Amino acid sequence: MKRTHFLAGAAALVASAALPSLAAAQVQVGAIEILTGPAAAYGIAIKAGLDLALAEVNAKGVLGGQKIVLTVEDSAGNKDQAINAARKLIGRDKAVIIIGPTLSNEMFAVGPVTNERKVPTVGTSTTAAGITEMGPYIFRTSLPESDVVPVTFKKAQARGVKTIALMYANDDAFSKSGFDVMKAAAEKLGLKILTIETFGSKDTDFAAQLTKIKALKPDAIGISALVEPVSGVVLQARQLGIGKETLLLGGNGANSPKLGDIAGAAADGMLVGSPWFIAKPDAVNTKFVADFKAKYGKDPDQFAAQAYDTMKIVAQAIDRAGAADSEKITAALGKTDFSGVMGPFKFTAGRDPASSEGVVVLEMRGGKFAIAQ
Amino acid sequence: MLAQQLINGVLLGSTYALFALGFTLMFGVLKVVNLTYGFYFSAGAFFALHLTKQWGWPIAAALPAAAAASGVLAVVLDWLLLTRLRRINAPELSSLMVTLGAVLALYAGMTTWLGPDIRRLPAGVLGGEALVLGELRITQAQILILLATAVLVGGLLALMRLTPIGLALRAMAEKPDAAGLMGIDTAKLAALVSLVCGALAGAGGVLIGLNFNAIQPYMGEAMMLRGFVVIIIGGLGDVRGALIAGLLLGVVETLTAGYIDSGLKEAVAFIMLVAVLWTRPSGLFGRAHIQRA
Numbered sequence: 001m002k003r004t005h006f007l008a009g010a011a012a013l014v015a016s017a018a019l020p021s022l023a024a025a026q027v028q029v030g031a032i033e034i035l036t037g038p039a040a041a042y043g044i045a046i047k048a049g050l051d052l053a054l055a056e057v058n059a060k061g062v063l064g065g066q067k068i069v070l071t072v073e074d075s076a077g078n079k080d081q082a083i084n085a086a087r088k089l090i091g092r093d094k095a096v097i098i099i100g101p102t103l104s105n106e107m108f109a110v111g112p113v114t115n116e117r118k119v120p121t122v123g124t125s126t127t128a129a130g131i132t133e134m135g136p137y138i139f140r141t142s143l144p145e146s147d148v149v150p151v152t153f154k155k156a157q158a159r160g161v162k163t164i165a166l167m168y169a170n171d172d173a174f175s176k177s178g179f180d181v182m183k184a185a186a187e188k189l190g191l192k193i194l195t196i197e198t199f200g201s202k203d204t205d206f207a208a209q210l211t212k213i214k215a216l217k218p219d220a221i222g223i224s225a226l227v228e229p230v231s232g233v234v235l236q237a238r239q240l241g242i243g244k245e246t247l248l249l250g251g252n253g254a255n256s257p258k259l260g261d262i263a264g265a266a267a268d269g270m271l272v273g274s275p276w277f278i279a280k281p282d283a284v285n286t287k288f289v290a291d292f293k294a295k296y297g298k299d300p301d302q303f304a305a306q307a308y309d310t311m312k313i314v315a316q317a318i319d320r321a322g323a324a325d326s327e328k329i330t331a332a333l334g335k336t337d338f339s340g341v342m343g344p345f346k347f348t349a350g351r352d353p354a355s356s357e358g359v360v361v362l363e364m365r366g367g368k369f370a371i372a373q
Numbered sequence: 374m375l376a377q378q379l380i381n382g383v384l385l386g387s388t389y390a391l392f393a394l395g396f397t398l399m400f401g402v403l404k405v406v407n408l409t410y411g412f413y414f415s416a417g418a419f420f421a422l423h424l425t426k427q428w429g430w431p432i433a434a435a436l437p438a439a440a441a442a443s444g445v446l447a448v449v450l451d452w453l454l455l456t457r458l459r460r461i462n463a464p465e466l467s468s469l470m471v472t473l474g475a476v477l478a479l480y481a482g483m484t485t486w487l488g489p490d491i492r493r494l495p496a497g498v499l500g501g502e503a504l505v506l507g508e509l510r511i512t513q514a515q516i517l518i519l520l521a522t523a524v525l526v527g528g529l530l531a532l533m534r535l536t537p538i539g540l541a542l543r544a545m546a547e548k549p550d551a552a553g554l555m556g557i558d559t560a561k562l563a564a565l566v567s568l569v570c571g572a573l574a575g576a577g578g579v580l581i582g583l584n585f586n587a588i589q590p591y592m593g594e595a596m597m598l599r600g601f602v603v604i605i606i607g608g609l610g611d612v613r614g615a616l617i618a619g620l621l622l623g624v625v626e627t628l629t630a631g632y633i634d635s636g637l638k639e640a641v642a643f644i645m646l647v648a649v650l651w652t653r654p655s656g657l658f659g660r661a662h663i664q665r666a
Contacts, residue, residue, distance in 0.1 A: 036481060038591045040489035170636055197635045202595045204585035205388075207381035208630035208638070215374045228491045228587065235586050239503055240377075241510050262491050262586065 025066040027324045029314065030089030032082050032100040032110065035074040038202070039226065041258070042303050043102045046124055047072050048296055049307030050099065052288075057315040063324065068315060075101050079109035086110045090117050096326045097122065097314055099307070104128030105173040111138045120330040124310040125303050127252050128177035132351040137330055139351040141310045141342075143275040145181045145252050147356035152273035153185040155361045155372060156220050156247055163192045164249075165218040167209060167233060169225040170198035178224035178251035186222070194218045199233075201225060206233050210240050220247040223254065230254045231262035238266040247271065256301050260367035267364040271372055276305045276342050277360045279371070285341045309340035377509055378631045379624065384515045386623020387522040388581050392596045393603040393615040394525055395573030401610015402546045402566045406465065408472040409450055410574055410600070411593030412479045417443040417575025418582035418592060419487065425498050432498040432583070440576040447571020448564050450475070459563070476594075483590040493586040494579075514584040521580055522616070525573065529612045542566065546610060602646045608656030618657060621645075 031050060033043030050070060058067050071093050073085035082101045089095040098121045101110050107126040114121040115135030123131060123140035127148075132138050156164075164186050168179035179196075186193055194216045197209035210233070213221060221237070223230050230253055237248070250259070250272040257278075259267050278289055278299060288308060292300040300308075313336055320335070321328035338345045343358030363372035396410050420439035424430040430438070454475050458468050499517070503510040533539040544552040545562055553559045574593075581596075582588040603622060607614025622642055630638040649657060 036484060036489075038489055038589065040484065044489075197630075199635060200639055204581075204587045204592075204595070205381075205385050207385065208378060208627040209635045211374060211377045211381055212631050228589075231491070232585060232587055239510065239512050241503065241505070258490065262493060264496055 025061075027062060027066055027068045027318055028093050028095045029068050029070050029318075030086075030093055030095030030098045031070060031072045032075050032085045032089070032098065032102070032106070033072055034077045034102045034106075035072070037076045037078075038228075039077045039103070042125060043074070045301050045303040046100070046102060046307040048292070049124075049300065049304035050311045052292055052295055052304075053308045053311030053315075057311065062315050062319045063322070066324075068318070070311075071095065075106055077103060077106070079106055082106040082110050083113055086113050086121075090114070090119055095119065096324045097318070097329050099124060099310060099314060101126075103172075103174055104131060104177060107131055107138075108134070108173060111135065114138070118330075119326050120333055122310055122314060122333070124306045126174075128173050129180065130177075136351075137326075139333055139347060141313060141345070141353060142306050143353050143356055143359070145178045146184070147353075148273040148275060148359050149178070149181045149251055150185040150188070151356070151359045152249055152271050152361050153182070153189055153191070153222075155271060156249055157189050157191065159247065161191065161219040161247055163194050163218045164220045164222055165195050165197070165213045165216060166193060166222045166224070167197045167199065167206075167213070168223070169201035169203075169229055172201045172226070175201060175225045175251075175253065178253065182222045182224055182249075182251060191220075199225075199229065201229055203229060204232055206236050207240060210237050210242065214240055214242050218246060220249055222249040222251070224251040226253040227256040227258045228262070231259055231267070234259075234263045234267045234270065244269050255362070256303075257299060257369070258301075260364060260369070264367045268366065270364045272362050272364075272369070274302060274360050274362050274369075275356075275358055276302045277362060277369065277371065280341075280360070284339070288341045305341050309338070309342050309345065312340060313338050313345065374508075374631075378627055380509060380511060381631075382624030382627035383620060384511075384518065384584075384623070385627055386620035387518050388577075388584065388619075389596075389599050389603050389622055390616045390619025391518065391522045391525070391577040391580065392574070393600050393607070393619055394522075394529060394612060395570035395577070396600045397604040397607065397610055397612065397615045398529070398573070399566060399570040400604060402542050403563055404465070404546075404549070405455060405468045406472070407451070407455075408469065408597070409447075409454070409476045409479065410570065411597040412450075412476050412483075413443045413447050413571045413574035414578040414581075414593035414596060415480070415483065415588075415590055416446055417578035418588045419483075419578075419590075420575065421579040421582070422492060422494060422588055425494055432494070432579075435498075436576060436579050439579050440572040443575025443578070444568040444570075444572030447567045447574070451567040452564070480590055480594060487590060489589060489591075491587050491589045493588060494583055499583060512584070514580070518580045518584055521576065525576070526612060526616045533612065538562075538565070599642060602642045604656075605646060606649045606656055608658040611656065611658045614656055614658035 033046050034040050035043045054070050075082035104126045107123050111134035115137045120137045125142050126140050127142050127145045169175035223233050248270040254272045255274045317329050317332040321332040336347050346354040348354045361372040362369040399407050417439045420442045421435045424435040454471050499513050503512045541557045603619045607618030626638050629641045
């Protein structure tokens with residue numbers, strides 16, 4: 001017994017002498033995502049994107065061969081749980097940077113905490129207005145809806161839309177902020193807003209609102225909500241006899257293959273703007289899609305794509321910072337110059353994505369997205 | 374537009390009533406606020422999903438099978454969770470807490486197992502085309518819900534009022550101990566009530582899933598709050614009250630959203646609840662409990 005201990009100890013000594021940095025050769029990165037509960041689909045997609053990029057990053061390592069250890073905490077879509085997760089990641093895991101949380105709602109709760117602790121926090125899916133204004137440590141890689149939605153609305157106007165009805169989920173920051181953007185875009189383009197209707201993000205019945213909208217005969221209906229309620233609205237709109245002559249316009253939430261899975265052909269003709277599209281033909285993107293399919297057996301969505309790029313942006317920032325130090329990483333993040341599956345990427349001085357040139361307007365056809373003509 | 378809104382309201386209301394039927398019965402006879410009820414609703418929808426999607430059953434066979442399976446599930450869970458509490462005559466709060474804990478665990482387990490995605494029954498199980506009468510539109514799923522609600526309410530009322538089992542159930546609802554002394558096998562009856570209520574919840578899950586195309590593990594939880602409002606407004610344990618309160622709630626919600634402000638749709642249910650509790654604490658159709666020495 002004693003002998004083996006001694007031998008094991010000696011072996012460890014030799015090993016550590018040979019590889020002096022082995023014990024410290026890890027960089028702690030935290031992530032807060034929704035892994036359980038009704039909105040878990042987003043967090044699970046994001047985690048898949050992060051893990052895929054992490055495997056590539058760790059093949060080479062950062063800071064001269066150190067491995068990144070990613071700890072993903074579950075927020076369950078709950079603000080309090082998200083704050084606890086942030087405290088745990090910073091206090092227990094000594095994370096030098098945090099990715100997430102999933103929803104804008106949660107980011108508004110977590111941002112002040114991490115900003116105060118001076119730990120850089122990078123949202124991959126938080127598109128509401130005002131996120132990065134919380135402080136100098138709050139970044140996001142997701143294009144805010146204010147960059148995406150106007151492109152969609154312009155396309156609708158080009159197709160002859162003059163009047164519009166707007167609908168949104170009024171119990172969720174993401175949907176509300178998407179609605180604000182839609183309203184601003186419609187006003188800027190001179191579209192006449194006939195009515196504004198709200199619903200709850202867990203509602204399944206929208207018949208009352210849609211019946212009212214149908215009677216007003218708008219050229220288009222803009223819907224700002226997560227994909228599940230959007231699909232429900234679309235299905236019910238068709239049931240109530242709102243036909244293809246009314247153009248349906250979706251925000252960022254509608255930009256998920258699940259729209260086709262749930263609503264099927266009912267969603268045909270719907271226009272949705274997207275910062276990313278699975279069929280974008282460039283080499284980086286096709287490799288990402290193929291690798292993702294090989295690893296998880298299904299197609300990636302926008303959330304996985306944004307997460308994939310973000311993990312790489314974070315890894316490069318750590319590398320350029322020269323040390324696993326939150327302050328240096330924050331400075332390095334600001335100087336990001338990256339090209340990934342979403343296209344070329346830089347941060348503005350306000351820590352938002354700098355360019356919206358990658359936005360594509362998609363149209364649902366036969367339950368699937370295609371690039372709109 | 375008013376006619377379509379009234380139809381919308383009646384349809385929404387019948388989904389509330391359909392959901393609340395078993396819930397109110399469970400409450401009325403077993404005197405247990407059984408929060409696992411919402412889970413049988415989700416389970417029923419998933420059973421039907423599996424039967425129609427994987428095994429290709431027609432909905433006419435899948436619906437009763439899913440209802441039966443949910444009923445059996447309810448009997449098993451009731452036996453596991455509440456038998457002991459009944460034996461030691463635990464206070465009502467204990468059963469509330471036990472079923473709350475259990476239902477959260479069940480939802481989480483189901484989400485882990487099946488995933489959080491929203492699914493729908495295969496599009497072909499029921500004709501998707503709506504029936505068009507002038508300006509009015511009503512889908513086959515909605516007609517099925519209306520029929521099912523009518524048949525189930527009628528059946529339950531007949532069971533309660535016209536059969537010996539109904540008499541025993543009413544006796545048990547009144548005074549379980551006395552019913553036991555009169556030779557009624559209360560344990561067996563409790564299992565029967567669980568079976569019927571679970572089956573009602575399961576059938577409701579299938580039909581409502583069919584109508585709203587939104588089957589996911591937490592769907593029962595979303596209905597639970599409305600279910601509470603309906604059974605409290607209708608009077609605890611009152612089948613007829615659940616029907617009327619459900620329809621009333623659906624119509625009022627729809628008219629509020631259609632003519633006042635859709636933002637108030639959610640609030641209106643709870644305003645009604647408070648108003649009813651102020652004026653008639655035992656519900657619109659409930660009779661006040663009189664305790665005699």
